[in-house]
Amino acid sequence: MITADNLSLSYGQGQTRCLAVNAVSIKVERGEFVMILGPSGSGKSSLLYLLSGLRSPSSGNVFYLGRDLSGMRASEVARIRYECFGFIFQQHFLVPYLTAVENVCMGRKDALKYRARVLLHQLHLAGKEKALPSELSYGQRQRVAVARALVHEPQVIFADEPTASVDSELAAEICDWLRQYCGAGHTCIMATHDSQLAKYASTVYSIRDGHLGSAT
Ligand SMILES: Nc1ncnc2c1ncn2[C@@H]1O[C@H](COP(=O)(O)OP(=O)(O)OP(=O)(O)O)[C@@H](O)[C@H]1O
Numbered sequence: 001m002i003t004a005d006n007l008s009l010s011y012g013q014g015q016t017r018c019l020a021v022n023a024v025s026i027k028v029e030r031g032e033f034v035m036i037l038g039p040s041g042s043g044k045s046s047l048l049y050l051l052s053g054l055r056s057p058s059s060g061n062v063f064y065l066g067r068d069l070s071g072m073r074a075s076e077v078a079r080i081r082y083e084c085f086g087f088i089f090q091q092h093f094l095v096p097y098l099t100a101v102e103n104v105c106m107g108r109k110d111a112l113k114y115r116a117r118v119l120l121h122q123l124h125l126a127g128k129e130k131a132l133p134s135e136l137s138y139g140q141r142q143r144v145a146v147a148r149a150l151v152h153e154p155q156v157i158f159a160d161e162p163t164a165s166v167d168s169e170l171a172a173e174i175c176d177w178l179r180q181y182c183g184a185g186h187t188c189i190m191a192t193h194d195s196q197l198a199k200y201a202s203t204v205y206s207i208r209d210g211h212l213g214s215a216t
């Protein structure tokens with residue numbers, strides 16, 4: 001489904017250069033729930049940005065269904081991201097002047113509003129459909145971000161610390177849910193620092209200083 005070949009990403013130049021992702025190769029099959037475990041600053045977000053085509057690597061390649069993202073026009077990569085990928089951002093990036101339902105459906109057809117409401121309900125946000133992000137707690141915003149990534153039933157979900165600001169019960173629920181989503185033939189690549197969540201994944205990797213390894 002997604003293959004990365006010798007992927008590297010550096011930020012900055014000269015003495016301030018930081019190699020956030022260092023020669024990572026990975027193969028993710030359809031239906032897999034891949035978890036990338038690592039401490040803060042280890043390169044988790046950077047790796048997810050590369051695998052999802054949000055950023056271009058400094059070197060190496062990412063293939064989606066066998067097609068090299070770096071060989072495509074930017075508009076084509078954007079179309080794949082819009083139609084086939086869902087991204088749960090660590091910082092949520094909700095639009096402050098849109099309601100929860102509007103954030104979930106942002107830029108998508110109105111027909112998805114029903115599914116948006118169902119997802120918000122499943123994520124224990126019933127009654128908050130018309131709330132603005134500023135009227136929601138951090139954990140509630142995070143759940144809106146989860147619903148937004150799932151509303152169009154993407155082939156691949158990239159989840160960057162999707163459980164960071166929810167309690168352990170809800171974290172387990174979100175992971176269980178992502179696992180079920182994968183069981184239905186979709187794929188999920190999730191980054192987290194929480195090794196307790198590894199049991200939900202079908203494959204677990206560890207990341208340290210940009211290097212990907214198999215989890216111990
Ligand atoms: N825009 C940037 N400019 C310069 N360096 C950056 C930038 N973004 C990240 N880095 C550096 O790249 C490395 C990896 O960062 P990244 O955000 O990918 O880690 P992370 O594992 O997601 O961390 P966290 O768990 O805190 O979210 C860190 O050393 C970080 O300081």
Ligand SMILES: [Mg+2]
Nearest residue numbers: 044045090160
């Ligand atoms: Mg991060």
